[in-house]
Amino acid sequence: MVKVEANLKSSPSPLSIGQLAKRSGVAASALRFYEAEGLLSGSRSAGGHRQYPRQALRRIAFIRAAQTVGLSLPQIKAALATLPDARTPTKADWARLSASWAPLLDARIAALQQLRQRLTGCIGCGCLSLKACALYNPQDEVAATGTGARLLRIETDR
Structure with a gap:
């Protein structure tokens, strides 16, 4: 009898928010914020706990690197939105996106x-x-006209 082993690739187990925070070096509160802002997505376990796929680590690394470059979270979200199917950025994605930030x-x-x-x-x-x-107070051109809200203009429809 020949023994045949199934070469099934099992899906790695998801990470809890605590595990993701520890592995990524990002506080759990920041991860929740990223999720609320649409930068990161996870699911809930049967017990209601947050779970994240392992590729979330790469996505977080992308977010942190983009923040280091000086991008705002809305700019990072826009960059991530250019990726098909909200997938994790690849090396080629990073090269393309980082070139646009030059x-x-x-x-x-x-x-x-x-x-x-x-x-x-x-x-x-x-x-x-x-x-x-x-x-x-760089280039203060209005200082010579006095103090207060001098430029406030109220327009009314008549």
Whole structure:
């Protein structure tokens, strides 16, 4: 008699929210928030406990990396929405999405360099004046017209 073994690939068991938090390094409260914001999806066990597929770890890694780049959660959600069937991002997905974020990063780098230049010129000043400080109140063109809400305009239909 020949023994035949079934080569069945069993689906790995889902992770509890505690396990997912521990493995991902993200607080359970943050995971609940990601789920509420539509960035992460899970299911409920028969006992009502949150469960997540193992690929949620890769999705969380994507979310955290995108946050490190400086993307907001709505921007991350929009990026994840471009993936077919809400699947976990692949290396090719990351390459495509991260390339689209280059202009955003370039703009942030330029803004930080400009801030550094202003800061260097301001060292020792200590003014933090609403009238003169380029860091505290940059490009205040309305200061000369006085204080208060001068630009508030109420339009009515007549």
